Amino acid sequence: MQGDSQADGEDFRTRYTHPNLIEDCKSARALDTALDAISLENTVHCSVPAEVEPVEQGNWVTVSRCSCGTKHRSSVPITTSNRFSPLSETPTENPVESALVICDSITRNVKIETPATIVTCLSGARALDIKANLKVLTNANRKFSKIIIHVGTDDVRLRQSEITKINIKEVFELASTMSGSVICSGPLPVRRSDEMVSRLSSLNVWLSKWCPQNNIEFIDNWKSFWGRPDLLKRDGIHPSWDGAALLSRNMAHSLRDKT
Template sequence: MAESSAATASPPSEPLCCPACHMLANSSASFSGHATCNTCRLIASLEARIDELENRIRTLDQISKQLVAEPPINCVDASVGTVSTTMTAPSQQGDSSWVTVGRARSKRKQPVGPVSPGAISKRMKPTANHQPTHVSNRFSPLASPEKPATLVIGASTLRNVRLATPSVIVKSISGARANDIESNLKVLAKANRKYSKIVIHTGTNDVRLRQSEITIQNFISVCRFAQQMSDSVTFSGPIPIRRGDEMLSRISDLNRWLSKCCANNNVGFIDNFSSFWGKPGLLKRDGIHPNPRGAYLLSRNIDRHLTEASS
């Protein structure tokens, strides 16, 4: 009986492998009838939700900037820095027996009767001369420095970047691609902002489009516009992330193309890919954003490039 039961037993099935994360599973329940495992499909759905939320944030950010850019009400003359006071005379009414008294907003009226000369002299006191009030901005030295500052702009990878180079402005835009960075530069250009150097950090969000030709055109476009705002433009290359072999291969190809394109067009390039390669401990658990150690390394790479460019 033991031999017959052993003969009828089915051979053990081979473990299933997920093509995205290469996870092995003995049960098909971990895949639920799909090619990829349940964990990878959950991560993909969360990434799609994150992209949607980031697009909403960018839209709200652009709307808020447009509202801030609208001119204020004409109550202060900014060109001369004075506040003007306007005095209006009371309107003449058809009935001569009533006159308006009190504040301009008051509608209370009093009848006119016999008035003594002393009361008339009291009512006809000379109006005090209103001197214009001088308005100045005590933060103006900070708003218009003698030397233009350096702008470092890019995606959320720059969120925890802290640079030791003086007069550097770091602008982090969540989920930004190359075209989003160009839109922000156009807003700054309308305000007549000029910078001594501009460093653009992007790449991770652009490769998600899976459209290499469009990505290349977006990089060329943002580079040309940045060159109109500064004589020194630098691209900070992408960092390798842990999101599957396909995503890593695209980032590697983009980094290779970007380094060659910058060298051929007299544009600076910071090779962050080589600095982060083989060091997974520099990234957070999401596998995309650098942790404090990774942010320190990225800051050091940008600082080193800015120091070499200034010397």
């Protein structure tokens, strides 16, 4: 039995210490090492070797590593500009624009041949409505060479003469801040009720006196339209084509006269 055990030991040593077996083990370890290296290279794509600089800070160790996985990008110059610079070059005040004619529907068909004239028709507008529109232009720093405001029929519908006068004064005061030349176009002698004709006539007389006292030119359309029913439409309020042409000439004359 003892002889058999020794034989088995010699046989075991012979099989597991054979030179070929040792070489196979070395080759296997070399192959594993190579595979580990290849696996590590595929996992970490870094063109710069990692620099490990341990810095002891108490119980912590700070490790500096390269930024892996990033590609080198060429530096592109960035152009910068001050987006607020155009504001500094903008003039504090807008330049003076063309003449402005503003009124209610009476001026719907007014055509003025004088160059650079803006005709604004606000249907149903009264003095306060015109003031509100002028205020919008004022907030935008709009300036005009001349401003013509036509005072018409819609204001006397209130049947409050004194309040109407106050509203008209406020409109022309605001217009005077927008232009050095403000012109008042007087009402037309409508063919409606006697009461409306009377109120418009009184308003026309008041304007003919108040305007010169406040350095405002007055266009007396009453004289031009009086006794000419053909200059009004069938409604007796709005000017006909001939009436619109006459009103246009009266306004154009005042614009040229003040040039």
